[in-house]
Amino acid sequence: MDRTKVKEIMSKALFAIAAVICIIAVVAIFVFLILESFPAFKQIGFFKFLFGANWKPNGDDAFAGDVSGSYGVLKMLVGTLLSTVGALIIGGVLGVFTAVFISRFCPKRIKGIFNTVVNLLAGIPSVVYGFFGIYVLLPMLGFFSPNGSGSGILATSIVLGIMILPTVVSLSKTSIDAVPQGYYEGARALGATHEQAVYRAVVPAAKSGIVASLILALGRALGETMAVTMVAGNAVNYPTGLFKSFRTLTANIVLEMGYAGELQMGALVATGVVLLLFVLAVNLLTGLITGRKKSGGGRKKTAGFLSKIFYKVKLEKIGRYVSWACAIFAGVALVSIVGWIVVNGVSHLSWDFVFGNYSVVDYKRYTIGPSIIATLMVVALSIVVSVPLGVATAIYLNEYSKKGSEFVKIIRTAVDILSGVPSIVYALFGAITFKMWFGGTISILAGSLTITLMLLPIVIRSTEESLKTVSDGLREGSFALGAGKVRTIFKIVLPSALPGIISAVILAMGRVISESAPFIYTMGSSIQPMPDGYMSSGTTLAVALYRFASEGKYMNEAYATAFVLIVIVLGLNLLAEWLGKILNRKLKGETNAVRKKRNS
Amino acid sequence: MRYGKNVTVENAELFYGDFQALKNINIEIPENKVTALIGPSGCGKSTFLKCLNRMNDLVEGCKVTGSFKIGDVDIYGKIDINELRKNVGMVFQKPNPFPMSVYDNIAYGPRTFGVRKRAILDEIVETSLKEAAMWDELKDRLNKSALGLSGGQQQRLCIARALAVKPQILLMDEPTSALDPISTGKIEELMEELKKDITIVIVTHNMQQAVRIADKTAFFLLGELVEYGDTDDIFTSPKDARTERYITGRFG
């Protein structure tokens, strides 16, 4: 009896310790951003920084000794906003109509294929899209461009639009699928055609889910870094023409943080703060929408607005064709990108390229063996640290903390915000803090810790979501039988939430593999030889692809690397789907039969 | 340790934050009888029931005063709460089988209290299912998931699960309100059997059910215990005008 009590207290303490560590990590990022940007803001002036049009870190004429520099991000602010809007227009419109198509117009036979393909595509690393941008899109657009170069706001919007497309489709589709059949049947019963019922009754009813998917996509487009640097041109200009070279806030950070002086670094962190403000605004927007959902009043307004648009363009007449067209276009675009990589990738793949080591001396012959190892090392360490910490924190927040506690609410909000913060902000934190810890040198350890910080909020959030799906009836049932908290958590709550947690872990792995910005200045951007431990430098696969693609000389290596990346990410996605299915079946199925076999 | 089977409550008050959900409740629930709690929605029946196994401890901001005794034990005194819940089982309105096999569902309680031997567990599972009159139905599907059972079977499984830890008292909160008439009938028969060994306290919205199964009936209204007595007396000659109005269906 006393032993159970000790167990209870010990477990609670352990969960609390994990929560405290996570909270410290979360707070550290905010503190870092404020402390590091404060001197820059103070010296430059908050409004001058935000609304200044000149970004000249070295002054107007560095040779004449004018090194004071000027720091204003207005041009990049405009560039970020416009490219995000452009991406939303392209990816959002295509995505929503494709989702309508899959959910309501698609022949049953190919629906399943569409679903799987969309889910798989959502995991493709953004550098792959950037690579496609450089090699296919830019030459194509350059053909129409007055200055012969295809880079600029148009190319960026297209690349970002394609990047967010699968996310929009998959989330919008889920919310359209979730509309009760009664809405559709009700409309049909009143004499509406299939199209009318879909566009006047079903889609407006799914409105808040669709808007939420667009907001999530907006956040991703806003925060994307590496793919953007590959196609934007990166000169500090207002994007005054479709083909004018311009720069986004995220690109600004990654382009200059490698060689920035003190004030300039401060200004870059300040750029990160501006990005954070964007995320805050997006979060507020989401809160407003979901808050409205509950009250119901404002929901009608937006839904009314949506259906008004649908009425105006007489969608119920042409809707079927619009959805078909969008779905075909989106499908062809995505499949041809993947196809392009697969075809070219396979033909440049060799045993030596994938598994061989290479030495820095022999710089003409690159291999990605070292990158694969480095990627695995980063995935292993970041998952091993972030998953136990994150899951334990989520358990503490969801099972132990007081429901209405203000403190927990603040933590939840901070976690929410952090899970939307662009990876480049973590890159800044990692490059400044961890490099400092490890004596100014880059290492796989520093890169892993950086990405761990980024994963923590994601793991906490998705675990909490899975825990919330476990009905309170089960917890009560367990308590009523005299079980304590620990037993209830480990025997009832966690097993029920496990499928959700596992798929979250696999998706987190996918995130690590897809990311590139956080690694560049923490563990190495040029292709590195085989790492001999966590203290050596290393290049992840995504960074290697970025390097090969943006240098222009290693086309074949880029194809092969992109192919390997896609195979790994798709493999992970399939694994997640399969494991989810198995676990769900096991949960509902013959748990004891399995145990009995093991026992005998 | 064994608690008694009779419940004595004196001057009980309960607050959810500032809201008073129970007002000066005094009641003696006899052993080996079925006691029904009736009253309109929100009058505090579930709240009172949950005081008896301290499930209210899980509710934030819930304060209880007064004396609750089971046998001679003051259950709000220095006791082991898990031990209390072992003595006072509970069945909920919505069947809540755990997502595991039938066997594991029933073995969950005994395992909680340290029973590990397979043979003993097998025996407990068999007797509990027999007590719940389910053994013949389920003996061939012990290893199948409990989630595959029908609603009525799930609820009887939950009763068997509660019986597996050998409680002295069984609390039931509207256990049949989500079930069809046949399943309801089975559970009512079951209670008739069970009360030979244990005390049953049941919340019900169905007055016919109270008349059919309960020896004693307590009528709650707005957090007060308005009237309590033999079921026959309550339904044939209620002393309080409010009781009469309620049982003749004029409010609630």
Ligand SMILES: Nc1ncnc2c1ncn2[C@@H]1O[C@H](COP(=O)(O)OP(=O)(O)OP(=O)(O)O)[C@@H](O)[C@H]1O
């Ligand atoms: N966790 C809680 N927090 C605050 N108030 C509560 C809580 N649970 C119940 N109440 C309030 O206490 C009162 C009694 O609730 P209780 O659930 O005991 O009613 P009941 O008689 O069981 O009703 P029903 O027949 O609908 O189940 C109600 O007014 C209810 O709103």
Ligand SMILES: [Mg+2]
């Ligand atoms: Mg109730």
